[in-house]
Amino acid sequence: MNLGRRRFLGRAVGLGAGLLGWGLGQGASVVRVGYSISKTGPYATGAGITTLPNYRLWVEEVNRAGGLKLSGGPVRLEAVEYDDRSNPEEAIRNLQRLFTQDRADIVLPPWGTAMNLAVAPVFARYGYPHLGVTNLSEKTPELVKRWPNYFSFLGLPSQYAEALARLLRNLAGAGRVGRRVAVVHTDDEFGLELSGAFRKALQGSGLELVYFQSYPQGFSDFQSLLSAVKGRDPDAFVAFSYPAETLALPEAAAVVGFNPPVFFLGVGTAFPVFRQRYGARIEGVMGLGGVVNNASWRAYRERHLAVTNQEPDRWASPVTYASLQALQQAIERVGRVDRFQVVRLLRESTFDTILGPLRLEANVFRGNWLIGQWQGGEFVALMPERPGAATPLVPKPAWTR
Numbered sequence: 401m402n403l404g405r406r407r408f409l410g411r412a413v414g415l416g417a418g419l420l421g422w423g424l425g426q427g428a429s430v431v432r433v434g435y436s437i438s439k440t441g442p443y444a445t446g447a448g449i450t451t452l453p454n455y456r457l458w459v460e461e462v463n464r465a466g467g468l469k470l471s472g473g474p475v476r477l478e479a480v481e482y483d484d485r486s487n488p489e490e491a492i493r494n495l496q497r498l499f500t501q502d503r504a505d506i507v508l509p510p511w512g513t514a515m516n517l518a519v520a521p522v523f524a525r526y527g528y529p530h531l532g533v534t535n536l537s538e539k540t541p542e543l544v545k546r547w548p549n550y551f552s553f554l555g556l557p558s559q560y561a562e563a564l565a566r567l568l569r570n571l572a573g574a575g576r577v578g579r580r581v582a583v584v585h586t587d588d589e590f591g592l593e594l595s596g597a598f599r600k601a602l603q604g605s606g607l608e609l610v611y612f613q614s615y616p617q618g619f620s621d622f623q624s625l626l627s628a629v630k631g632r633d634p635d636a637f638v639a640f641s642y643p644a645e646t647l648a649l650p651e652a653a654a655v656v657g658f659n660p661p662v663f664f665l666g667v668g669t670a671f672p673v674f675r676q677r678y679g680a681r682i683e684g685v686m687g688l689g690g691v692v693n694n695a696s697w698r699a700y701r702e703r704h705l706a707v708t709n710q711e712p713d714r715w716a717s718p719v720t721y722a723s724l725q726a727l728q729q730a731i732e733r734v735g736r737v738d739r740f741q742v743v744r745l746l747r748e749s750t751f752d753t754i755l756g757p758l759r760l761e762a763n764v765f766r767g768n769w770l771i772g773q774w775q776g777g778e779f780v781a782l783m784p785e786r787p788g789a790a791t792p793l794v795p796k797p798a799w800t801r
Contacts, residue, residue, distance in 0.1 A: 431468055431737060433459060434480040434504030436494035436519075438511055441486025442617065445643040447511035449671050450534060453708040454720040455479070455508055460707050462728065471735030484510055488518035495519055499526045505737040506727070513537060513590040520550055529730075529743045531723045534716050536560070537593055544763040549743045552764045553723045554716060560688060561597035563770040563783040567792065568636050568662065569605050576794050577661045578635035582611035584625060585640035590667070594640040610634055619645070622652035629658065636662035643668035650678055650685065654799035661795030662686060670714035670772060670779045682774040684796030689715020690772020690781030692788040700754045714772060714779035719765075722753035726760075 435455055438447040459477045467474035480502055484491035491510050498504040499522070507528050509516055516535035523530035524547035533553045537543075540552045571577045583598065585591035591614065602609055610632040615625065622645070629637060637660045639649055646668030653659065668674055669687025691697050691714045700721065704712045712718060729752070730745040731737055750759040758765060769781035773793060780790040 429475065430478045431475050431506060432480060432502065432504045433477050433506045433508065434482075434498035434502055435508040436482045436484040436491045436498070436510050438486040438515070439481075439483040441484075442642075442644065443486040443510075443512050443515065445673075446534065446667060449643075449673065449710070450713050450716045451511040451720055453704065453710060453712070454717060454724065457704055457707045458721065458724040458728075461703070468728065468737075469732045470737075480504060484515070486515075488515055491515055491519050492522055495522045499528070506731075508724075509533070509535075513593065514588055517589060520547060523547070524549055527743070528739050529727065529746055531727060533720045533723050536590060538597060540764060541762065548747065548763070549739075550763060551723075551746060551760055553719050553760075553768075555764060555766050555768050555770075557593040557597040558601070559766065559768075560770050561594060561601040564598060564638065564664065565601035565605050565607065567771055567783050568607055571662070571792065571794055572607065572635075576792075579607045580610045580632070580634045581607050581636045581638060582629045582632055582634035582660075583609065583638045583640070584611075584613050584615060584629065586619075586642050586645060586666075587614040587616050588642075590642065591640045594666070598638065598640070607636075615645075617642075620648065622648050623656050626652050626658045627656050630656060634660055636660060636664065638662075638664045639666055641666035641668070643671065646671075646687075647674060647677060650681065650799070654681075659796065659798050663796050667715075669774075670716075672711040672713065675774070675777070675779075681800050684773065684775070684793045686771060686773045686782070686792075687715075687779070688771065689713070690769040690779055690783075690790075691718065692769070692781055693778055694788070696754050696756075715769075718754055719768060722751075722755045722758055725753040726751040726758055 437452050438444045459479050462468060463476050467476040482494035484494055498507050509531055510519060511534045513535040516532045517537060520530060520543060527549060530550045532551055536554055536557045538557055540556060543550050572579045583595055585595035611629050646665045649665055664686040666688060669685060670689045675682055700718060701712055726746060730742045733745055734741045746760060747763060750757050771783035772779045772781050775790060775793055782789055782792055
């Protein structure tokens with residue numbers, strides 16, 4: 401098949417029963433679920449850990465339960481995959497194919513901030529709900545006004561930036577760390593959004609920004625970068641990084657002997673592969689997201705592992721699955737795959753998810769855990785300060801080799 405196209409029904413991989421005509425109507429036998437995802441290229445690590453496994457898990461679990469419960473009876477899901485090769489233009493072409501040629505009934509978004517922003521106009525053009533999970537942008541309120549079908553399930557960069565600044569301010573106020581903060585960030589949409597929001601959040605906080613530097617995609621000389629950061633003697637190091645950099649930074653820090661009381665990394669900190677790579681050395685490392693080790697989380701983690709043979713991450717994985725639960729409930733309440741009515745319900749309703757009740761306020765979900773930390777082998781939630789939040793482990797233990 402061209403362009404890495406793949407169909408599967410439940411767990412089955414290979415050719416499905418064949419795509420049907422547009423629309424469901426009475427007696428339809430399958431609902432087509434399409435998505436363009438980064439299976440190759442620089443975004444493949446994040447997509448392969450956070451997004452693609454949850455898409456497959458959702459299809460498997462819906463079909464195992466008999467299918468979507470529509471007014472004409474249950475209808476099973478058939479998935480159509482394309483590899484966008486981490487290229488926004490390729491993602492746009494793949495989505496247009498799903499909308500116009502494959503006539504997919506449901507279309508799910510790609511992974512990453514830049515990719516989601518690139519495809520948003522295409523989702524809007526065809527009126528499909530855009531369940532933006534792995535994207536953080538302060539442009540979201542503006543985009544929602546322009547495109548009512550656009551949703552943000554991870555929230556806004558300012559939420560994470562303000563939570564991190566508040567955490568550091570609280571720790572400094574309690575005398576547990578100093579007030580000197582160093583920031584590095586990847587020079588793409590994600591890094592620019594988060595670092596800009598964090599810099600703004602530091603204003604008037606009493607914290608001192610002693611280092612602020614970007615690095616390009618593909619950058620690898622983190623020993624030199626961290627040596628420069630170390631020279632500024634920060635009490636807190638913050639990296640708004642993507643997975644490849646996140647996985648490289650602890651090793652570089654250990655080599656140059658850089659071990660500040662607070663060591664915060666970006667996307668990938670909550671990934672199981674991060675724990676697998678560093679073992680007990682990750683104790684005390686902070687990052688985005690976090691989980692509360694309750695029954696709902698444990699049940700989801702076990703189902704995810706059983707179906708996909710890998711654990712979910714501790715940030716956007718459960719949010720991705722919750723977005724699919726909300727989508728499923730909206731479709732079933734309408735009784736058919738009517739994308740305009742589904743968008744309306746997503747905007748207006750509350751849904752029962754693994755995160756608890758989920759309601760989008762002006763198309764944004766603001767109830768996520770924002771800051772987490774590895775403690776005792778689990779990436780526990782620290783912020784916001786609410787029931788379930790763990791106590792920060794500060795200072796971070798020394799690196800071990």
